[in-house]
Amino acid sequence: MACQLDIQPCSEWNLFSRLQRPLVIAGPCSAESEEQLFNTATLLKNNGIEVLRAGIWKPRTRPNCFEGVGEKGLPWLQYIQKTLGLKVATEVANAHHVEAALKQGIDMLWIGARSTANPFVVQEIAEALKGVNIPVLVKNPVNPDIELWVGAFERLYICGIKKLGAIHRGFSSYNSNRYRNTPQWQIPIELKRRIKQLPLFCDPSHISGHREYIQEISQKAMDLGFDGLIIESHIQPDCALSDAAQQITPQQLNDILKQLIIRDAHPNNSSSHLIIEELREKIDTLDNSILEALTHRMKIIEEIGHYKKQNNITILQPDRWENILSRVIDEARKNNLPVELVERVFKAIHQASIDRQTDIMNRHEK
Ligand code: PEP
Ligand code: MN
Numbered sequence: 143m144a145c146q147l148d149i150q151p152c153s154e155w156n157l158f159s160r161l162q163r164p165l166v167i168a169g170p171c172s173a174e175s176e177e178q179l180f181n182t183a184t185l186l187k188n189n190g191i192e193v194l195r196a197g198i199w200k201p202r203t204r205p206n207c208f209e210g211v212g213e214k215g216l217p218w219l220q221y222i223q224k225t226l227g228l229k230v231a232t233e234v235a236n237a238h239h240v241e242a243a244l245k246q247g248i249d250m251l252w253i254g255a256r257s258t259a260n261p262f263v264v265q266e267i268a269e270a271l272k273g274v275n276i277p278v279l280v281k282n283p284v285n286p287d288i289e290l291w292v293g294a295f296e297r298l299y300i301c302g303i304k305k306l307g308a309i310h311r312g313f314s315s316y317n318s319n320r321y322r323n324t325p326q327w328q329i330p331i332e333l334k335r336r337i338k339q340l341p342l343f344c345d346p347s348h349i350s351g352h353r354e355y356i357q358e359i360s361q362k363a364m365d366l367g368f369d370g371l372i373i374e375s376h377i378q379p380d381c382a383l384s385d386a387a388q389q390i391t392p393q394q395l396n397d398i399l400k401q402l403i404i405r406d407a408h409p410n411n412s413s414s415h416l417i418i419e420e421l422r423e424k425i426d427t428l429d430n431s432i433l434e435a436l437t438h439r440m441k442i443i444e445e446i447g448h449y450k451k452q453n454n455i456t457i458l459q460p461d462r463w464e465n466i467l468s469r470v471i472d473e474a475r476k477n478n479l480p481v482e483l484v485e486r487v488f489k490a491i492h493q494a495s496i497d498r499q500t501d502i503m504n505r506h507e508k
Contacts, residue, residue, distance in 0.1 A: 147306070147340075164364060164402075164404070165341075166191055166370060166373065167194075167195050167231060167250075167371070168195060168374070169196045170197075170374060171388075171389060172208065172382070172384045173196040173211055173218055176218045176221075179215070181377045182377040182392060183222045183228055185377065185392035186392045187226045187228055188392075189396040189399075191392075192229060193228065193250065195232070195372060195374075196215070197384070198213070199239055202384070203256075208383040213242050230250070231252060233251070234267055235254060235267075236263065240267055241270060244274060248276075249276065251276065251277075251279070252281060252372075253280045255281045255282060255284045258284075259283035259285060259287075261297070268297045268301040268303065269301055273302065274303070277305040277306070278298055278303055278306055278307075279343060280306065280307070280309065281309040281311050282309070282310055284314045285313060288332055292333065306340060307341040307342070307343055307369075308330065309343045310345065311348040312324055312345075313329070320355070321350050322351020323351070325359070327362070327366065331366065342368045342369050342370075343372050344359065344372075345372045345373070346363065347372075350388055353379070353387065353388055353390045356390060356398060357402075360398060360402060361403065364403065364404055365405060375390055375392050378391075440494075444498060444499075447503065451503050457499045457503065463492060467485070467488060470485075471485060
C-alpha cells in the first residue's frame with residue numbers, strides 16, 4: 143500500500159530539486175577536533191560539496207569505543223557554516239540532542255540506524271522537533287524491517303516534519319560477507335514505491351565497511367535512480383577515531399564522484415521513450431506467459447493433491463523435488479541464467495505447491 147505522506151522537497155536550498163543528481167553529503171564519521179573538522183570541510187568545500195556531515199554523538203555498538211565529542215562539537219559545525227558557507231548535518235538520538243542541535247542552528251539532522259529500530263526513540267525525536275521546519279533524514283533500521291522504517295517517517299510526519307529523506311545504509315547480518323551491511327536493495331526500492339516523493343540517499347560508507355567498495359555501491363545507487371549520496375570523508379582516514387576503514391580523503395571522494403556515470407532517471411527524449419515502451423510491452427507479454435504457466439501448473443498440482451489424498455500418499459516426495467531442482471539448475475546453466483535466481487524462483491513455486499496440497503489434504507469435504 144502506498145503511504146500518503148506529503149513529503150516536501152527542500153526546495154529553498156534548491157538542492158533536492160535541482161536537475162543534476164546526486165546531492166552529495168560528505169564529511170567525517172565523527173567530529174574529532176576543531177582542526178580535523180575544519181580542514182576536512184575546507185577541502186570538501188573546494189571540491190564543490192555543499193553539505194557537511196559530522197557525528198557529534200556516536201552510537202557505538204560496543205562500550206569503550208569513541209562515543210563522539212558531544213555538545214562541544216556543535217560550535218565547530220556552526221563556525222564552518224558561517225565561514226565556509228556549508229550546510230551542516232549531524233545525527234540526533236534523543237530529545238536533548240535535538241534541542242542542542244537546533245539551538246546551535248544545525249541545518250539538517252539524521253536519525254541513525256540503531257535509533258530507527260526503536261519506535262520510542264523516534265517518537266521522542268519527532269516530538270522534540272514539533273514546529274521546526276528543518277530537513278530530517280532517516281536511516282534504515284539495522285534489521286531489514288521496512289515497516290519500522292516507514293513507521294519512523296509516519297511518526298515524524300504526524301509531528302509536522304515534512305522535509306523528509308531516507309538513507310539506505312544496509313542491514314546487519316550474522317554472517318559476514320563482501321560488505322559490512324548487506325544492501326538488500328529491494329527494501330529501499332519498496333520504500334520508494336510506498337512513499338513516492340521521498341528523496342532517497344545511499345550511504346555506501348556504512349554499507350561497504352571498506353573504502354574499496356564505495357565506488358561500486360555509489361554507482362549502483364545512481365543506476366537505481368537514488369537522489370543522493372552520504373559519504374564519510376576524513377582528512378586522514380587511517381587515523382580516524384571511528385569507522386577508519388571506510389573513510390576516504392576529500393580527494394578520493396572527488397575522484398569517485400568524477401567517475402560516476404549519472405543516468406537519466408526520467409527520460410523525456412521521445413525516441414528513447416518509444417524504444418523503452420516497445421521493450422516493456424514485450425516484457426509484459428512474457429510476464430503474462432509466466433502467469434499463465436503458473437496458473438496451469440497450479441491446476442495440475444491440485445489434481446495431484448486430490449490423487450495423493452485419495453490414495454494416502456505423502457505430499458513431499460524428496461527424490462522428485464531433488465530431480466526438479468537439479469533439472470532446472472542444469473537448464474539455467476545452459477541458458478546462462480543466474481543459478482541463484484532460478485533456485486529461488488523454483489523453491490518459492492515448490493513451497494506454494496506444497497501449501498496448496500496441504501490445504502487439499504486437510505480440507506474436510508462433506
Ligand atoms: C554514522 O552515520 O556514522 C552512523 C553511526 O551510521 P549508522 O547509523 O548507519 O550506523
Ligand atoms: Mn560512521
